[in-house]
Amino acid sequence: MLRIRSIPRLAALALLGACASRTPEAFDQRMTPYVGRPEAELVAGLGVPSRSYEADGRRLLQWDFLQQSSAPAVTPSIGLGFGSFGWGGSGVGVGTGVGVGLGGAGRPLGCSVVFEVREGIVQSFNRNGPGCVA
Structure with missing residues (x-):
């Protein structure tokens, strides 16, 4: 008989996808x-937390995740060039320029999730950061 105890592991895989998808509400649905x-x-589902804190009978467990932005990276650049030219004659040239490079992934987007635990049972969670979308 298959039991639903495997949900935390599946949720961890879903969390990886959650940090790479679309809306904070969908992320909440995956954490709920x-x-x-x-x-x-x-802990079995999300792995070892990044931080933990205990006070007043509460335990706070925090996970930090990074995901790459889906927007392309836009990077300014300055260039310097040297060359030669000519048809039968000769010449030497030097030039400078300013440009914008496009491509690659943008800056990583952070996501921090804090779960509150009391008496060993998860009570609630809070998310923070632009990477907390699913």
């Missing part, structure tokens, strides 16, 4: 199944 579950399932 952890609320009401034991802390051990949360």
